[in-house]
Amino acid sequence: MQPLIEVDNLKTYFFLNEGILKAVDGVSFSLKKGEVLGIVGESGCGKTVTALSILRLVSPPGQIVQGKVLFKGTDLITLKEEEMRKIRGNRIAMIFQDPMTFLNPSFNIVNQVSEVILLHQNVSKKEAFEKGVNLLEKVGIPRARERAFNYPHQLSGGMRQRVMIAMALSCQPDLLLADEPTTALDVTIQAQILDLIKEIQKETHSSLILITHNLGLVAGVSSNYVMVMYAGRTVEYGRIEQIFYHSAHPYTFSLLKAFPHLDQGSKVKFKPIKGLPPNLINLPEGCSFNPRCEWARKKCLKLAPKLVEIFPEHLVACHFPLLRSRPSSRS
């Protein structure tokens, strides 16, 4: 089966006064119809910029300098702006992190949902309104017909995120990009929103790219693949079982360790990763992770590792992948 989307060696740089910030530096992946990819990493590792680059929404000083984004065989990077606009919100839709600031405070919610329908589908205003109300109902907004005229500030965080999801779903896109869709929400609401996204993805059989800093979420939406990013690069990519049970990159391994497991009782302490993510303008020489890596050796300080396939469908960018020392199994 031909992949729905194929990202090949994507590079998005920000040209700042201080220097060139390589937010995304050679990222590649592909995804088939109906599959789910989780992109994981710390803040500022290039996850969001990757998603924005797919939609070509990176604004200056950011710029896509290299790479291809093949969507159903067409390269989005070289597409005309008008053609690109027909894809945005229609074939590829995005759910953003903070539903308060990403919704327009001056328009009621049904207006913001039906706007997308009016734009991409050949329907009357009335039909678009009806469709908008139906979508709001579908994403679980109670008394949707009345609440349709509410403004974002009149809704709770969870309800706002549901509006965001309704907006993204309005044209039944082939690909959903969800950028930290639950980060701004209460923990109890997080699970509901995640379930909703999962349910809708299954129902519409669309592909989903879930961006998060929380490995637990990636498992929560039953992703097929996981891509771990660090300092603008892919450090590990593989099927979810491989990432969770046989993580080979020290960074992934440490991330899993940094995650508290309730089932292991109080004896096992979770271990934070020392240090901070590097400055993307001034990356350390060699492997970007070397200052924080417990296993770093001389070679790691000199030479940046390439992404190599160590097992079928399991790629790692590390000179010394952790093949034997596998993390304790998680239930």
Place this chain on the structure above:
Amino acid sequence: MGFYLKRRLLQTIPLLLIIAILCFILIHQTPGGPLSVYTFGRKIAPRDIERIKDSLGLNKPLYWQFFYWLRQVVFYGDLGYSYVTWQPVSKLIWERLPNTVILMFSALFLSILFAFPIGIFSALKKYSLFDYVATTFSFIGYSIPIFWLGLMAQLVFSVKLGLLPSGGVRTPGLPFNLLDRIKYLVLPSFVLALTFIASWSRYMRASLLGKLRENYVITARAKGLSEVAILFKHVLRNALIPVVTIVGLQLPLIFSGAVITETIFAWPGIGRLLFHALLRRDYPLIQGILLISSLVVILSNLLADIAYAYINPRIRYE
């Protein structure tokens, strides 16, 4: 909204009362007085001065004078008579008010007509030649005093070029003619509007630049909207909210600017009437004009508040 309007209109009553008291005290404290005309350089017996004072009620205590005036206004709608012309104050004001309102609103219209597009374009083409020219123009426009600008405009456009009349509202003796009226309106309204074009375009630019960086702009792009649609539908509405506040707050400034402009352009409006009344210490006329113009300002502020509620859904007057 209906309840809000009623409440706001009721609030104007105590507000007007306070304004009336303050004005009354202030004008009676100014040196001179309506009778100084007689005492200065003319031989009028002190007895006659007393007689005039008595007939005008000026020898009564201040509070008595105030309550007498208030009673006349509230119960009879009578603003009194001018000390100078002996015409009813309400008639004098009523004759002049339409001219002032015309001047104020054409200046307001011009200010918005120019300030908003200039501000929007400056924000969109930030640091372009246009932006720099607009910035420079704004600083100059904001710094020039109205009276000087008015005189220069008369010098250039009326005296040197002979394009436009230098003063008045219409060609004397001509029947009503819209084009003729507009010709007379151009110079004073542009002179009055310049300051506001200068400042409001800056506010518009700053506000728009702020809103263009908002996250919902990214959402709008991700929906597939064109940049033009994003600007006019999503950004502008939000950018207008603070600008409308400023416009509402500065409406009184247009009025006070009109006083000067009317004086320079011999525009028979309330401002010029006030100017002359002030010079002659014509108490009833001053008091009447201040009351009516406060009412105009209060009502235009109310109008601004309604406009504000209309564009900002987070403010609902209930």
